Amino acid sequence: MKTKIDCFPCVFKQALATLKLATDDREVQIQALKEIADFYSHKELDGTPAGFSQHAYRIIAEVTGAADPFSAEKKKFNKLALQMTEESYKTIVSSGDKLATGAHLAVAGNIIDLGIGEGLDIHGTLKSALETPFVINDLEKLRKSLAEAKSLLYIGDNAGEIVFDRLFVEIINELFPEINVKFSVKSTPIINDATWEDADAVGFDKVCEIIETGTNDIGAPLEKVSAEFLEDFNSADVIIAKGHGNFETLNEVVKENLFFILKAKCEVVAEKLRVKVGDSVLKCSARFQRV
């Protein structure tokens, strides 16, 4: 999808939050903000929002020297999500439709993200995630695709959230034992996106193969990912892409076997999905689009 003018202030909002994690030195923070402003004074709005915003993170890393400002946040979020594993697993086991329950838990990571810092109600959050229907719901199409599949590429999103992705993959393993699952992480840190270290921390290697996108670009821009990732993307029988960044970079790839699972967190993405901010969707990429 294309960058909108609304993405312009959002870049500076994201940059500020990142800078506060990267350094306490006000002069360095101001220098970074000025360099970001200088960069965006020349930047065209012709790519994806993910591609548009990530230059700010690169500039912050260069100016502050902090290559992974979200490191502590990611560890905290992984730990918090891991504490929810047992209850989440019980929920799945007692569920009438394990695939649906798993898909709902897979978006729970986004919901928990919003709750952090405000006193997280674990039981309430899980209950709410399971009770809130997908506003766009292509679950039956996903179920049918998985039933015929031998391979699944699951494109990961944030740290913490990947604990629920792992649970979803465990369900898929149980329900569709014929499928070979690969889960992708970023090759090096960008924002709070999951890397090998995060996948390792939540035991993802115990449930499937972990691969890298070959880049630290936000999402999975096909012109930037490694040849190996691209081959997996092109050859997988089913692809599940989690979160904003993956939707922003892949939504124009029209495939009957490509499914997005995300919570719309801003007006730009919500408008593209034709839903409201806060809505969760499980959407086949071919929906709304000419195949």
Next chain:
Amino acid sequence: MKTKIDCFPCVFKQALATLKLATDDREVQIQALKEIADFYSHKELDGTPAGFSQHAYRIIAEVTGAADPFSAEKKKFNKLALQMTEESYKTIVSSGDKLATGAHLAVAGNIIDLGIGEGLDIHGTLKSALETPFVINDLEKLRKSLAEAKSLLYIGDNAGEIVFDRLFVEIINELFPEINVKFSVKSTPIINDATWEDADAVGFDKVCEIIETGTNDIGAPLEKVSAEFLEDFNSADVIIAKGHGNFETLNEVVKENLFFILKAKCEVVAEKLRVKVGDSVLKCSARFQRV
């Protein structure tokens, strides 16, 4: 008060909202955002937040040709507030402490501002404004100052809100008939700040003398206002300054007779006031500061 790094993304957020009112032409909107980014890539954060942000409005006016993008909003807001006059007046007349009621109504404008677009509950908003105590409350000090005063400079803020300022001035006229009141507006449009046109539209000239700040700078920066305004500022027995912009530009002027009435709408101002975002205050400028 001094600009903080948090003001940097806020400028772009304000610029986007203003640009959407100023023009529908995406290319012009992008051009303005780029020129704003270019300007702020060189801007020091050494002045007030009000002074920092207003360059964005100047650039928007230059690039879009729209000198008063909030014109329609201001008219709408004035009209809406005028519809509340009768009920507000009844509330004052039946009140045990008319000055306190007037001061609470004077911050009601800010509260109504937030409610617009979400189905405004006039009765509820007024009731809430009257029942919500000032978190910092120097009302008794203001009452004492007014009792001894012959002149009051009331520095206005936004369109719409000025309807409640007018009611407050009417009460002051009734309670302290010895006082000569002057109410100030901006000389030319900036954001949704009140100008002569707005004061005229809400009948402010019927209750006191209207003066101008001599500039369209946000707030009332004393190094920018006209000599006439400065003379009024220096000679007034009491000064009431409404809203964010006036607080941002005058809070370092330590005077026992200078009172700020505002609702804290952002973290930067709330922190300076030592209150929470959303809190209302009636604060003497000498409080917290060495006189």
